[in-house]
Amino acid sequence: MAAAAASVVAEAEGEEVTNRQVILKRYVNGCPTVDDMEVVAGAVRLAVPPGSAAVLVKNLYLSCDPYMRTRMTRHSETSNFVPDYVPGKQVLDNCSVCKVVLSGHPDFKPGDLLWGVTGWEEYSLIPNPVFCHRINHQEFPLSYYTGVLGVPGLTAYAGLFEVAKAKKGESVFVSAAAGAVGQIVGQLAKLTGCYVVGSAGSDQKVNLLKTKFGFDDAFNYKKELDLNAALKRCLPHGIDVYFENVGGAMLDAVLRNMRHRGRIAVCGQVSQYNLERPDGVDLFQLVGKHIRMEGFLVSEYAGDYSRFEEEMARYLKEGKVVCVEDVAEGIEAAPAALVGLFAGRNVGKQVVAVARE
Amino acid sequence: MAAAAASVVAEAEGEEVTNRQVILKRYVNGCPTVDDMEVVAGAVRLAVPPGSAAVLVKNLYLSCDPYMRTRMTRHSETSNFVPDYVPGKQVLDNCSVCKVVLSGHPDFKPGDLLWGVTGWEEYSLIPNPVFCHRINHQEFPLSYYTGVLGVPGLTAYAGLFEVAKAKKGESVFVSAAAGAVGQIVGQLAKLTGCYVVGSAGSDQKVNLLKTKFGFDDAFNYKKELDLNAALKRCLPHGIDVYFENVGGAMLDAVLRNMRHRGRIAVCGQVSQYNLERPDGVDLFQLVGKHIRMEGFLVSEYAGDYSRFEEEMARYLKEGKVVCVEDVAEGIEAAPAALVGLFAGRNVGKQVVAVARE
Numbered sequence: 001m002a003a004a005a006a007s008v009v010a011e012a013e014g015e016e017v018t019n020r021q022v023i024l025k026r027y028v029n030g031c032p033t034v035d036d037m038e039v040v041a042g043a044v045r046l047a048v049p050p051g052s053a054a055v056l057v058k059n060l061y062l063s064c065d066p067y068m069r070t071r072m073t074r075h076s077e078t079s080n081f082v083p084d085y086v087p088g089k090q091v092l093d094n095c096s097v098c099k100v101v102l103s104g105h106p107d108f109k110p111g112d113l114l115w116g117v118t119g120w121e122e123y124s125l126i127p128n129p130v131f132c133h134r135i136n137h138q139e140f141p142l143s144y145y146t147g148v149l150g151v152p153g154l155t156a157y158a159g160l161f162e163v164a165k166a167k168k169g170e171s172v173f174v175s176a177a178a179g180a181v182g183q184i185v186g187q188l189a190k191l192t193g194c195y196v197v198g199s200a201g202s203d204q205k206v207n208l209l210k211t212k213f214g215f216d217d218a219f220n221y222k223k224e225l226d227l228n229a230a231l232k233r234c235l236p237h238g239i240d241v242y243f244e245n246v247g248g249a250m251l252d253a254v255l256r257n258m259r260h261r262g263r264i265a266v267c268g269q270v271s272q273y274n275l276e277r278p279d280g281v282d283l284f285q286l287v288g289k290h291i292r293m294e295g296f297l298v299s300e301y302a303g304d305y306s307r308f309e310e311e312m313a314r315y316l317k318e319g320k321v322v323c324v325e326d327v328a329e330g331i332e333a334a335p336a337a338l339v340g341l342f343a344g345r346n347v348g349k350q351v352v353a354v355a356r357e
Numbered sequence: 358m359a360a361a362a363a364s365v366v367a368e369a370e371g372e373e374v375t376n377r378q379v380i381l382k383r384y385v386n387g388c389p390t391v392d393d394m395e396v397v398a399g400a401v402r403l404a405v406p407p408g409s410a411a412v413l414v415k416n417l418y419l420s421c422d423p424y425m426r427t428r429m430t431r432h433s434e435t436s437n438f439v440p441d442y443v444p445g446k447q448v449l450d451n452c453s454v455c456k457v458v459l460s461g462h463p464d465f466k467p468g469d470l471l472w473g474v475t476g477w478e479e480y481s482l483i484p485n486p487v488f489c490h491r492i493n494h495q496e497f498p499l500s501y502y503t504g505v506l507g508v509p510g511l512t513a514y515a516g517l518f519e520v521a522k523a524k525k526g527e528s529v530f531v532s533a534a535a536g537a538v539g540q541i542v543g544q545l546a547k548l549t550g551c552y553v554v555g556s557a558g559s560d561q562k563v564n565l566l567k568t569k570f571g572f573d574d575a576f577n578y579k580k581e582l583d584l585n586a587a588l589k590r591c592l593p594h595g596i597d598v599y600f601e602n603v604g605g606a607m608l609d610a611v612l613r614n615m616r617h618r619g620r621i622a623v624c625g626q627v628s629q630y631n632l633e634r635p636d637g638v639d640l641f642q643l644v645g646k647h648i649r650m651e652g653f654l655v656s657e658y659a660g661d662y663s664r665f666e667e668e669m670a671r672y673l674k675e676g677k678v679v680c681v682e683d684v685a686e687g688i689e690a691a692p693a694a695l696v697g698l699f700a701g702r703n704v705g706k707q708v709v710a711v712a713r714e
Contacts, residue, residue, distance in 0.1 A: 070641070247641070251640070266643045268641075268644065269641045269644075272639075272640075272641060273641075278638060278639050280634050280635035280636050281640065282635050283604060283608070283626060283629075283638065283650075284623075284625075284626045284629060286623045286650065286651065286652030287623055287624070287625065287626075287652035287653065287654060288654060289652065290651070290652055290654060291651070291652050292649065292652075293640075293643065293650045293651070294643065294647070295640075295644035295647055295648050296647050297644060297645060300647060
């Protein structure tokens with residue numbers, strides 16, 4: 001708190017300061033590149049509109065999430081669940097960890113640490129901070145609130161238990177298993193008494209799954225000639241629950257290995273976001289095995305957050321859940337960090353540290 | 358009953374008679390043709406093994422169902438829910454209406470009218486008639502037990518209410534809506550108080566949907582340049598329940614028009630059965646709208662049959678449900694009748710009348 005106060009003092013109230021911001025230069029086709037984004041030098045006045053309930057925050061940690069790719073394409077319909085990023089001037093936004101600099105809101109005061117939706121910029125003025133939450137467990141690294149204690153953690157929790165209804169003794173398969181969501185899914189499934197297998201895109205990640213996250217088995221999908229055979233090898237009795245993060249060929253292979261009355265929680269389909277046309281998947285498999293495939297958005301489970309936060313904080317304290325983060329330094333590194341997700345360059349949850357305090 | 362007795366008398370017990378049978382000549386690639394099948398002249402002895410519980414039945418009505426196509430491909434795995442037809446000698450089988458000629462089973466006697474799984478042949482010897490059910494409502498045409506009062510009817514009932522959980526006031530869309538299952542789905546949904554729209558492949562069928570089956574709206578998908586636009590025109594507020602019979606481009610368009618927490622009961626995907634590789638479908642749509650897509654097999658709802666049969670018989674008696682059948686005459690016509698399903702030549706439930714009594 002002393003450090004936080006000092007930081008605010010360094011910039012006089014009302015002063016206009018530089019505010020570096022990440023904008024989308026153009027709608028993206030195919031795989032995004034750093035050239036699709038630009039870090040521009042904007043400006044921000046250190047003030048909140050008089051009489052408003054706005055807060056001005058300093059962003060500390062930005063979260064890089066694969067779903068952001070889906071916001072980089074123009075959608076002719078309102079089919080996407082969050083608005084597109086408008087190229088040219090709109091600053092990208094996503095969940096971040098931030099610190100209150102100035103507040104017109106009765107619930108927040110300068111120095112408060114929050115997590116919620118902010119811009120990809122150094123400072124954000126949030127007119128109505130309804131999506132900002134206080135950081136209750138400052139005993140953990142603050143960046144955890146972009147991952148294990150934030151949206152990815154709640155996504156894992158809600159998808160595994162509320163959507164897929166995983167139960168003790170079941171076989172659970174997770175794709176993109178070393179990622180922000182996957183690593184938590186696997187550990188929660190293990191704590192529930194499931195047999196847990198994950199796939200990832202490098203031997204290093206597979207090693208993490210087996211040694212650090214306690215998965216029963218794991219494979220590097222890039223080294224498998226036949227995903228169907230890989231699944232049969234690791235899960236000879238089939239899959240009860242699939243936590244779907246990737247889509248395409250992996251989903252097709254999983255469908256062939258699902259058990260009767262299996263459940264697929266569809267969280268994301270990162271292999272599909274950069275394609276013009278989606279890959280074909282044999283959905284007729286759903287029929288013969290009575291498979292339920294259900295998409296979900298974590299926002300529907302916002303009401304479960306407090307319970308989740310306390311449970312997860314306890315697991316972290318007891319060492320029952322661990323997490324691995326990949327932290328890029330400085331807002332200039334944000335575009336490359338985001339793009340890296342689609343090449344699988346991140347090892348663990350990808351964070352951008354804009355400022356440490 | 359008198360006629361039935363006469364028919365048995367015409368063939369002396371123990372006599373060997375001709376038994377024309379439909380066999381698969383070879384595994385099918387792409388769209389099946391009549392040349393993929395053959396009607397051969399087999400023989401059957403009019404007898405049941407002494408001391409056995411077998412029944413010998415005379416087949417009256419065979420049922421042509423699209424799922425039979427999936428049994429005409431060699432499956433390297435046990436992924437299909439029913440065994441493949443083995444080319445060369447195995448007689449095709451499916452649900453039929455038949456009459457008992459001879460019985461070693463205490464529950465059945467000569468002259469009894471049954472429905473259940475038999476071969477595509479004139480006579481079938483059923484060693485263990487566990488999948489044979491007595492025809493309780495002989496006041497309707499017997500062929501109804503291959504359709505509205507048989508498997509397609511129960512499929513419609515279970516899929517709409519047990520899987521999709523359609524409720525009063527919801528919008529229901531049905532593809533292949535003039536078919537054996539679709540026509541029943543639409544009528545049951547109307548009886549439930551839903552707004553019901555169907556698609557079919559000819560103007561004649563669309564007309565049937567609107568005038569005979571009471572759909573609120575319908576369109577000929579072959580005349581629509583843009584299925585998405587057609588759905589938006591007929592269902593501007595979106596779809597709560599989709600009864601999926603076709604897959605591919607229609608499923609893709611439907612996903613774009615589903616409402617939040619919409620449900621898709623996956624019954625079949627007839628547009629996909631003849632393809633080498635399935636069409637791509639934008640499954641990421643499941644995520645943003647929390648769509649549940651669930652396959653099912655009617656066999657899981659066998660326990661609901663008696664309740665369904667009485668309910669449906671009442672609707673038929675009261676004129677609240679009607680059905681349209683397309684009856685081909687004679688077992689020689691069976692291959693063409695089956696193949697016709699994939700060109701949409703049938704208008705209504707496709708039946709083959711092998712014998713009238």
